[in-house]
Amino acid sequence: MKKVIMGNHALSYGAMLSRAQVIAAYPITPQTQVVELLSEMCADGTLDAQFIKVESEHSAMASCIGASVAGARAFTATSAQGLALMHEMLHWAAGGRHPIVMGNINRSMAPGWSIWTDQNDSLSERDTGWMQFYCGSNQEVVDTVIQAFKVSETLMIPAMVILDAFALSHTYEVVDVPDQALVDKYLPPFKPAIKLTPADPRAFGGLTGSEHYMELRYRLEKDMEKAPALIEETGREFGKIFGRDLGLIDAYMCDDADFLFVTSGTAGYTARVAVDELRRSGVKAGNLRIKAFRPFPFDRVREVLGKAKKAAVVDRNCSYGAGGIFYQEVKSAVYGRPGMPPLFGYIAGLGGRDITTDSFKEVAADALAKDRADEEIVWIGVKK
Amino acid sequence: MSQEAKKEKKYTMTLPADELMACGHLACQGCGATLAMRYMLKALGQKTILCIPACCWAVIDGPYPYSSLDVPIYHCAFETAASTATGVKAGLEMTGDTETTVVAWAGDGGTFDIGIQALSGAAERNEDIIYVCYDNEAYMNTGIQRSSATPYGAWTTTTPVKHFKTRPKKDIVAIMAAHRIPYIATASVSHPEDFVKKMAKAKAIKGTRFFHVYAPCPTGWKSRPDDTVKLARMAVQNAYFPLYEIENGDKVTVNLKLKDKKPVADYLRLQGRFRHLTEAQVAAVQTGVDERWQRLLKSAE
Numbered sequence: 210m211k212k213v214i215m216g217n218h219a220l221s222y223g224a225m226l227s228r229a230q231v232i233a234a235y236p237i238t239p240q241t242q243v244v245e246l247l248s249e250m251c252a253d254g255t256l257d258a259q260f261i262k263v264e265s266e267h268s269a270m271a272s273c274i275g276a277s278v279a280g281a282r283a284f285t286a287t288s289a290q291g292l293a294l295m296h297e298m299l300h301w302a303a304g305g306r307h308p309i310v311m312g313n314i315n316r317s318m319a320p321g322w323s324i325w326t327d328q329n330d331s332l333s334e335r336d337t338g339w340m341q342f343y344c345g346s347n348q349e350v351v352d353t354v355i356q357a358f359k360v361s362e363t364l365m366i367p368a369m370v371i372l373d374a375f376a377l378s379h380t381y382e383v384v385d386v387p388d389q390a391l392v393d394k395y396l397p398p399f400k401p402a403i404k405l406t407p408a409d410p411r412a413f414g415g416l417t418g419s420e421h422y423m424e425l426r427y428r429l430e431k432d433m434e435k436a437p438a439l440i441e442e443t444g445r446e447f448g449k450i451f452g453r454d455l456g457l458i459d460a461y462m463c464d465d466a467d468f469l470f471v472t473s474g475t476a477g478y479t480a481r482v483a484v485d486e487l488r489r490s491g492v493k494a495g496n497l498r499i500k501a502f503r504p505f506p507f508d509r510v511r512e513v514l515g516k517a518k519k520a521a522v523v524d525r526n527c528s529y530g531a532g533g534i535f536y537q538e539v540k541s542a543v544y545g546r547p548g549m550p551p552l553f554g555y556i557a558g559l560g561g562r563d564i565t566t567d568s569f570k571e572v573a574a575d576a577l578a579k580d581r582a583d584e585e586i587v588w589i590g591v592k593k
Numbered sequence: 594m595s596q597e598a599k600k601e602k603k604y605t606m607t608l609p610a611d612e613l614m615a616c617g618h619l620a621c622q623g624c625g626a627t628l629a630m631r632y633m634l635k636a637l638g639q640k641t642i643l644c645i646p647a648c649c650w651a652v653i654d655g656p657y658p659y660s661s662l663d664v665p666i667y668h669c670a671f672e673t674a675a676s677t678a679t680g681v682k683a684g685l686e687m688t689g690d691t692e693t694t695v696v697a698w699a700g701d702g703g704t705f706d707i708g709i710q711a712l713s714g715a716a717e718r719n720e721d722i723i724y725v726c727y728d729n730e731a732y733m734n735t736g737i738q739r740s741s742a743t744p745y746g747a748w749t750t751t752t753p754v755k756h757f758k759t760r761p762k763k764d765i766v767a768i769m770a771a772h773r774i775p776y777i778a779t780a781s782v783s784h785p786e787d788f789v790k791k792m793a794k795a796k797a798i799k800g801t802r803f804f805h806v807y808a809p810c811p812t813g814w815k816s817r818p819d820d821t822v823k824l825a826r827m828a829v830q831n832a833y834f835p836l837y838e839i840e841n842g843d844k845v846t847v848n849l850k851l852k853d854k855k856p857v858a859d860y861l862r863l864q865g866r867f868r869h870l871t872e873a874q875v876a877a878v879q880t881g882v883d884e885r886w887q888r889l890l891k892s893a894e
Contacts, residue, residue: 230687233680259683264714268676271669271711275644275680278667281687283680301670405665405681407640407693412660414668421657 214384216377217242219347220286220312220370222384223354225256226392227310229284230399231276233261233269235291238324239374240314243286266291270298270309277307278413280404282358286312288374289330290319296334299367303338303429305414308361308368308399310354311339315474315525316374317560325561326374328474328526332502332534338429340368340436341503343473345459347382349500352447355387356455359396359443364432373525374561376475391450436504457506459498462488463513466495468577469520469550471510471539473499476525476557476564483569492573499535510542517550521576523569523589525558532556532585553582557589564590607786609635618661620653623818625808625825627653628782629727630662630698633804636792637723639664641694642685644678646708647671648700649734649810650727672707674699675715678722694723694796701728701742705763716772719800723792726765726803729810737813745881746874748866749813757869761881766805766839773842774801780836781807783825787836787848807834815865824863831855832886837893845893857882 214222220243224232232251234244250256259276263269266287273283287295292313302309313331317323331341342357344350350372357368372378403411417425437457444455461481463469468487470480477498487494497513497520499506514520524533531537536554543549553576558564568589575587613634620627626649634641643666645651651668655661669677674697682695697715699708704726712724731749732738739749741763752758769777776798780788788806795802809825811818828834829849836848857879861867870878 231680231683233676233683257687259687261679261683261720262718263676263679264710264717268673268679268711268714271673271676272680272683274669274673275667275677275682276684276687277680279642279681279684279688279690281684283684297670298673405642405667405685406690407642407665410639410660410663410665412654412657412662412666412668415654415660415666416652416656416668418656 210386212384212386213381214347215242215379215381216347216350216372217314217379218246219350219384220354221246221250222386223351223370224284225250226387226389227284227355227358227396228282229256229258230281231259231261231273231283232285233263233272233276233283234285235263235266235269235287237266237288237291239316239378240286240288240291240312243312266294267298270295270302273309274298274302274305274307277309278305278405280399280401282399283309284311285309288314289316292330292334293318296337299334299337299339302367306365306429308358308365310357310361310368310370312354313369313371314374314378315371323560324374326376326525327559327561331369331371332526335503335534338366338433339503340366340501342368342370342501343499344370344372344377345475345477345498347377347380347384348453350377351384351386352451352453352455355392355396356443356447360436360439362399363439364436366429366432366436373475387451395447395450433504437501437506437508440501457501458509458513459500460513461496461498463495463497464516465493466516467493467518468495468573469514469517470494470496470569470572471499471520471522471535472496473502473535474525476523479564479566480523480569483566483573486566486570487573492577494573505538505542507542510539511546511549514543514550515548519550519553519576521553521555521572523555523557523564523572525564527556527559551581553579553587554585555587555589562590608632608789611635611638613639613663615661615663617655618653619655620649621812623811623821624653625782625810625821626650626727626729629806629808632782632785632788633725633792634662634664636789637694637696637796640692641696642667642681644669644674644681644695644697646674646699646703647734648703649729650698650700652734671703673711674703674708675720675722675724676711678724679715679720682721697722697724699726700734701726701730702732702740705741705765713772716769716774716801716803719774721799723795723802723804725806727806727808729808729813731813733810733813746867746870746878748869754869769803770839770842774803775799775841776802777839779805779807779834781825781829781834782809783822783829784836784849791838813866816863820863824860827855827860831857831860832882833857833860835886835889837889845889847889847893854886
């Protein structure tokens with residue numbers, strides 16, 4: 210059924226259709242409508258779930274972990290400071306192999322207080338062992354939540370479904386809300402092989418010496434390495450049922466492009482408009498929107514970049530002292546590979562500053578004028 | 594009655610015979626916390642799940658892949674005993690298990706200090722869990738650093754003799770009573786029948802139930818391992834750690850009324866951690882204990 214809904218409600222519908230059984234969440238702007246709608250769904254019986262109204266995000270993730278290890282499907286959502294407060298528990302959820310799905314609304318980290326978007330909150334959690342999906346539309350949000358549960362529960366690795374504050378969280382779009390019966394066909398109930406139960410008493414997460422710990426982390430990495438293929442496989446399966454394939458990347462006009470933007474989130478859709486305009490002015494441009502950041506889609510990124518002559522990575526984040534984070538990752542993906550184009554790194558849109566088609570044209574003009582990147586970061590739209 | 598039957602009658606069991614805790618655990622000699630666990634499991638039985646944060650028991654249970662307990666355990670983060678247990682209970686209920694008792698089992702540091710926010714949140718929501726704080730009055734697992742459960746006068750590795758702790762122990766029971774949860778009890782490893790009886794009572798109650806269990810620690814208290822039960826008993830009998838219950842935040846019942854309340858000096862003198870206290874300081878401890886005891890009796894009237 211088609212509905213006009215905001216990005217936050219797309220997360221709520223995703224959790225509802227996935228039949229989340231335990232939701233533990235704490236309110237933070239701009240995530241609030243996610244949990245408001247879910248609490249209504251739990252109250253009126255639309256969703257048969259327990260909603261734990263915890264006193265902090267740290268407790269939200271701890272309660273999700275408890276619910277997950279008890280055998281229930283668990284969901285939460287947060288943003289920025291809340292995600293940072295959860296940090297310890299993010300390691301716990303991944304290290305303990307609890308397939309929780311969480312929505313994160315990309316919001317800038319304080320200080321100064323900002324409720325507007327950039328990606329430093331979720332990218333700071335890059336190494337926690339969670340899968341990360343950066344969404345570009347409300348349709349992609351609702352679809353990805355459902356897919357994320359399927360992938361997570363297969364690999365026993367948690368997943369974050371990420372969307373931009375306001376640019377998506379509060380923006381209303383037409384969304385084809387999947388039919389519940391079809392979702393049930395796609396996503397079976399969560400049945401973990403082992404769980405907390407007196408019928409089979411086990412100790413989870415006890416003291417682990419150096420003779421065992423490394424193998425636990427090796428297995429986590431090995432299972433994470435299975436994720437790219439599984440995301441594509443379950444994405445095609447999703448496409449067969451719902452008519453929308455879900456992949457690791459979204460390549461727009463990339464096949465014959467000389468010049469590529471590499472983007473993520475809603476900026477990836479703005480970039481499409483810039484690509485169209487550039488093509489009208491004679492530049493064979495394309496846009497590679499990276500959706501899965503963890504696992505990093507090395508093969509797909511190399512395939513697309515290998516066909517281009519130049520690529521400009523536009524980051525809505527900054528690793529201070531090292532530059533744009535997607536830029537670093539893309540560089541590491543192409544390093545030492547023959548036939549890869551020169552890369553250029555740009556930072557734009559921090560703290561919710563708009564990234565417009567003009568921003569992308571400025572990026573294109575800069576990159577097209579150079580043979581190689583002569584500085585680590587070119588700032589777009591900053592008052593120097 | 595035959596001689597044998599008479600002899601057998603002498604040994605009436607006052608505690609359930611079931612043993613859900615095995616030998617081979619990693620506790621120090623004379624550990625009060627192990628007795629507390631053993632008695633609790635006797636009361637609760639096998640349909641119990643434990644959430645254990647960082648504390649002595651995170652180690653005592655045994656390293657992966659071993660466990661000395663015959664109940665499932667989730668080893669959780671330091672400050673998350675209450676919030677993890679909350680999630681476990683919700684998860685069990687959503688998957689059809691409404692019978693199993695979920696216990697958050699934490700030390701004093703994980704309860705009085707770093708875990709108090711999650712505990713307060715769970716209690717305010719009246720989550721259907723039993724929270725047990727086994728109190729050995731310092732961060733014993735990390736090497737005897739002071740916590741807010743450390744009493745006045747005690748030496749710890751972060752309150753050296755020249756700068757011993759001068760603030761009183763935090764009144765965790767009063768804090769929990771202020772949440773008006775259905776059931777709160779203090780218990781001591783020196784009084785297992787009382788402990789088991791109250792734990793069995795708590796098991797039948799729905800909502801948040803809180804136990805404050807006194808668990809002497811020879812390693813941290815600098816006491817003899819074979820004095821553990823004796824010290825715990827002295828603390829009950831001199832009102833240093835009285836046994837009582839609070840129902841719904843205000844109905845106070847003193848379980849052991851002390852007709853002949855003993856002086857605290859004897860108790861303090863058996864512990865190296867109080868060795869430096871002067872007579873005046875011991876008298877100050879006695880005054881504090883007397884005042885708390887009178888307040889407790891008054892609240893129970």
